[in-house]
Amino acid sequence: MLRPILTTALLAGAAAGATAGLLHLVFVQDILLSAETFETGSEQATSAVLTVRNALTIMIMVMLYCGYGLILVALMAFYGQTGDRIDARRGLLWGVAGFAVVILAPAFSLPAQLPGATETDLATRQIWWMIFVVSAALGIWLLAFGKTPGQWAAAVLVLVVPHLLGPQLPDILTGSAPMELAALFTARSLGVGLLTWLVLGSVAGAIWRREQAEPA
Numbered sequence: 001m002l003r004p005i006l007t008t009a010l011l012a013g014a015a016a017g018a019t020a021g022l023l024h025l026v027f028v029q030d031i032l033l034s035a036e037t038f039e040t041g042s043e044q045a046t047s048a049v050l051t052v053r054n055a056l057t058i059m060i061m062v063m064l065y066c067g068y069g070l071i072l073v074a075l076m077a078f079y080g081q082t083g084d085r086i087d088a089r090r091g092l093l094w095g096v097a098g099f100a101v102v103i104l105a106p107a108f109s110l111p112a113q114l115p116g117a118t119e120t121d122l123a124t125r126q127i128w129w130m131i132f133v134v135s136a137a138l139g140i141w142l143l144a145f146g147k148t149p150g151q152w153a154a155a156v157l158v159l160v161v162p163h164l165l166g167p168q169l170p171d172i173l174t175g176s177a178p179m180e181l182a183a184l185f186t187a188r189s190l191g192v193g194l195l196t197w198l199v200l201g202s203v204a205g206a207i208w209r210r211e212q213a214e215p216a
Contacts, residue, residue: 005073005077008211009069009204012065012199013067016196017058017062017063017066018062019196020196021058023192023195024061035182036115038178069200072094073208075094076205077208080208080212086205087205087206088205088209089205091203091205091208092202092205095200095204097144098197103194105136109162117182135159139155142154142158
């Protein structure tokens with residue numbers, strides 16, 4: 001069981017990570033560079049520096065989504081023990097769920113920040129990010145596989161309550177980038193995240209089905 005999980009996760013993670021990196025460079029990179037210019041008041045980095053930075057971005061994205069792929073495929077394998085077959089189409093649904101858990105739920109209270117945004121405590125953001133991710137994972141699992149109204153009600157509570165108790169905006173906002181730039185950055189970050197998780201889920205589903213069919 002371990003070999004097909006690793007194979008599926010690494011191949012799907014590499015595909016999703018490369019997709020995330022390329023989409024980032026096309027749709028998000030210029031926004032970040034503009035925000036850095038507002039923050040520092042200096043010109044953008046040289047082309048040589050940007051080339052290295054872009055390569056590192058893609059490499060980090062691949063590593064990150066290989067990690068997400070391991071978690072996703074392990075859950076697929078666990079779910080597959082019920083007898084339901086995982087394929088590319090069902091993998092899309094798993095990808096949507098992964099996007100909701102890892103990106104959408106935290107962004108509801110912790111949206112992606114541009115360089116120069118009003119500073120908030122990093123450790124606090126990281127702790128709340130973990131809380132939002134865990135609560136979203138539990139809530140979505142209960143919604144998907146719960147069988148009683150009580151379980152569904154618990155899912156709603158788990159999804160909503162952390163955001164009622166979560167971090168608030170600072171009293172004074174001192175971000176250097178225009179709000180239009182920040183809004184575009186948030187929207188495109190969510191869009192890139194959704195497309196990337198769709199790739200991760202569908203590719204993982206397709207490869208997992210092939211891996212499971214090989215012994216037969």
